[in-house]
C-alpha cells in the first residue's frame with residue numbers, strides 16, 4: 001500500500017481548481033458501473049457550496065476505495081503517529097501480515113482471497129525451524145515430546161483417535177519381509193528339529209504342511225506384478241475391475257495382515273512342541289490317542305520309550321536318552337517367540353499377548369512330560385526344589401521381556417516416524433504455500449519471467465538486466481486530471497480525487513488481464529500517467545518471426561490505448577467528468593532491469609523510452625501520437641495514421657510525428 005501510494009505524485013501547482021461540470025448545490029449523484037459486479041453505487045458525488053462554486057465531493061462506497069480510507073491524514077501514505085512522523089509497519093516474515101495488509105480488489109488481493117491464506121495463518125518460519133532443525137531435537141527430547149503430548153506412555157497409542165486410525169490403516173509394504181523373516185525362523189527350527197529329534201510321521205506331518213503354508217504366504221506377499229498393466233482408461237469402473245496384485249492387497253489390508261500373522265505364528269508355535277506326543281503320552285488325556293499314533297512307528301527309534309523297564313536305563317545313560325531332546329523344545333519355544341517378534345509392524349501388545357499365550361501353552365505341554373522333569377533332575381542341581389515348569393517359564397519370560405522391549409522400541413520409532421512424516425507433510429505444504437505467496441507477491445511487483453528468475457536464481461546480488469532490440473513503449477496520461485485535483489477540505493485534502501484516479505488506474509489494470517494483451521507489461525504509473533511496454537519477453541525476439549512480433553507488439557499497444565480511451569469514456573459518463581487520454585507510443589531498443597534492494601522496481605530505460613514519453617508530453621488530448629518508424633509499421637498493418645508534420649520534441653529536435661486514427665479523434 002505504501003509503495004503504491006508513494007508513487008502517486010500529484011501536483012496542484014497551487015492553482016484553484018474549477019469544477020469541470022457545474023453542479024447544483026446539494027445535488028447528489030449515484031454512479032453505477034455497467035457490469036453486474038459494479039451495479040452497486042461505487043461513487044456518490046455530492047456538491048457543496050464553496051465560494052459560490054459547486055465543487056465535487058466524492059464519497060466512494062466500493063470496497064476498493066475503502067483502501068484509501070482510514071490510513072491517517074496522509075491519504076494512506078503510512079500510519080501517521082499523532083504529532084510525529086508517519087511510522088511504517090514493515091511486513092513481518094509471517095505471511096498473515098501480508099494478507100492482512102491488503103483487502104479485496106487491491107494489489108495482492110489475490111492472496112487474501114485464496115484459500116491458501118487460511119493455512120498461512122498457521123504458518124511461521126519459527127515452527128518449521130523448531131521442528132525441522134535436527135540438532136535441536138535429540139532423540140530424548142523427541143521421546144519426551146511424544147510421550148507427553150501425542151502418545152499414551154504405556155500403550156503408545158496416539159492420544160488423537162483420528163491419528164491412531166490413520167496410523168493403523170497405513171499400508172505396510174514391509175509385511176512381505178516380516179513374512180519371509182518368520183519363514184526363515186521356521187526353517188531354522190525345522191533344521192534344528194530334524195537334526196536332533198527322531199524323524200517320524202508327526203514331525204514331517206506338521207513341519208511339511210506348515211512350511212508349504214508359509215511358502216504360499218511368502219509367495220503371495222511378494223507377488224506384486226501378477227496383473228498385466230492395463231492401459232489407463234477414462235472409465236472409473238474399468239479401474240475398479242482391474243486386478244490388484246495379492247502383495248498389494250495384503251500390504252493394504254490390516255485385517256488380512258493380522259490374520260496371516262496369527263495363523264503363521266500359531267502354526268510355528270504348534271510345530272515347536274507338537275512332536276512331544278511322540279515320546280511320552282500326556283497323562284490320561286491323550287494316552288490312548290498317543291498309543292494309537294505310536295503304532296507303526298519305527299521300533300528302533302521309539303520302542304524303548306514305551307518299555308517302562310528301559311526308562312531307568314535311559315536315565316542312567318543320558319547320552320542316548322530322550323531327555324537330551326529337551327533343549328531342542330526349549331529352543332523351539334524361544335524361536336517361536338522370535339517368529340512372533342519379526343512382524344515388526346504388528347502391534348506390540350498383540351505380540352506380547354501371543355508370546356505369553358504361546359509360552360503358557362508350551363509350558364503346560366511340558367509340564368505333562370516326564371522326561372522334562374527328568375532333564376531338570378539330571379541337569380539342574382542348583383535349585384532342585386524349584387519346579388522345572390517355573391524355571392522354564394522364567395527363562396522364557398526373560399526372552400519375552402527382551403522381545404517385548406525390542407517390539408516396544410520398534411513401535412515407538414514407527415509411531416514417531418509416522419508423526420514426523422505427518423508434521424513434515426504439513427510443513428512442506430506450508431512451505432509450498434509460502435513459496436506460492438512469494439511468487440504471487442513477486443509477480444505483482446515484477447513481470448512473471450523476472451519474478452521466476454528471482455525465485456529460482458540463488459544469485460540475486462547481481463544487477464538484473466535484459467537487453468531488447470525492439471520493444472513498444474507507451475505513455476498514456478490524463479492531462480486534465482491536474483485540473484480536477486483539488487486539495488480542499490471538501491475533497492478531504494485531495495483524497496476523493498485520488499480515489500477517482502485509483503478507480504481509473506484499477507480499471508486500466510483490469511484490461512491487462514485480457515489474453516490479447518498478454519504481451520503488454522505495466523511498468524508503472526507516474527502521477528496520472530500510465531506507462532506500459534510490450535514485447536518484454538526474453539528469448540522470444542530473436543526468433544525468425546521477429547518482425548511479426550514487432551508488429552504485434554505495436555498493434556497490441558495501439559489497441560490497448562483505444563481500449564483505455566473507451567474505458568475512460570465510460571468512467572467519464574459514470575463520474576460526470578471530462579477526462580481525456582493523451583497517448584504517446586514509440587518502439588525500439590530498450591534496456592530493462594530491476595533496481596533497488598528493499599523495494600526493487602522493474603523499469604525500462606533508453607532513448608526509445610524518452611521519445612515515447614515525449615510523444616505523450618507533446619501530443620494532443622484524445623489522440624495517440626507515434627514516431628515515424630512506429631507509424632510506418634502501423635500503416636503497413638492497415639492502421640491509418642495522419643502525419644502531424646515536423647514537431648519539436650524537447651531534447652530530440654524536430655521529429656516527424658503521426659497521429660493514429662481512432663474513433664475518438666472527432667470527439
Ligand SMILES: Nc1ncnc2c1ncn2[C@@H]1O[C@H](COP(=O)(O)OP(=O)(O)OP(=O)(O)O)[C@@H](O)[C@H]1O
Nearest residue numbers: 526531603604605606609610611612613614650651
Ligand atoms: N523509465 C522511465 N520512467 C518514466 N519516465 C521516463 C523513463 N525514462 C524516461 N522517462 C521520461 O522521458 C522523458 C524524456 O527523458 P529525457 O532523458 O530525454 O529528458 P530529461 O531532460 O531527463 O527530461 P525532462 O526534460 O522532462 O526533465 C523524461 O520526462 C523522463 O521522465
